[in-house]
Amino acid sequence: MKTLSRFVTKFTSLIVTVLSCFDRVILKAYLPITNGPALEGFVDHVLKIRRCEFMAFAEKQSQTLVDYAQRMAREAGAEYRFLQGYHRKDKLVDEILRQRPIVNGLICVLCCMETCPSFKLIRGKDRPRLVNARRPQRVLSRLARTRPKEHSWKPSARMKP
Numbered sequence: 001m002k003t004l005s006r007f008v009t010k011f012t013s014l015i016v017t018v019l020s021c022f023d024r025v026i027l028k029a030y031l032p033i034t035n036g037p038a039l040e041g042f043v044d045h046v047l048k049i050r051r052c053e054f055m056a057f058a059e060k061q062s063q064t065l066v067d068y069a070q071r072m073a074r075e076a077g078a079e080y081r082f083l084q085g086y087h088r089k090d091k092l093v094d095e096i097l098r099q100r101p102i103v104n105g106l107i108c109v110l111c112c113m114e115t116c117p118s119f120k121l122i123r124g125k126d127r128p129r130l131v132n133a134r135r136p137q138r139v140l141s142r143l144a145r146t147r148p149k150e151h152s153w154k155p156s157a158r159m160k161p
Helices: 002-010 037-045 051-076 089-099
Strands: 079-083 105-122 129-145 153-161
Touching: 002 105, 037 051, 037 129, 051 079, 051 129, 079 089, 089 105, 089 153
Parallel strands: 079 105
Antiparallel strands: 105 129, 129 153
């Protein structure tokens, strides 16, 4: 990080933004939904809903997150963008910062369609089963400038609704 700081300091006048983010997030928690049988147990015994109702339940929770992200952007006067296909998020943020310079706070919320690990409902021998599947889903990224003295912005949250 020292090398990056020296570089940024040296070329501050030429830099619009610096993208700094993590490529890994380590969750120190128990997630019971990492595979089909574990998810089925969670749906059956914790949520106590029918498996055939789970996908609608998950979609409702997803929409709740999206609504919250839209409200958060609106209240902060920040832009909310829904994106499909490949986009360079760093270039989008640079464009937004040129149009609306922000010293500190929320820059924008991006809702991107990305193919992610998920589940699908299939017919089972006695009852429906939930199995792993990859499918397009909305991924929310909240991008904020959190250190006004540095010329940087960073993703401050990434949520998969």
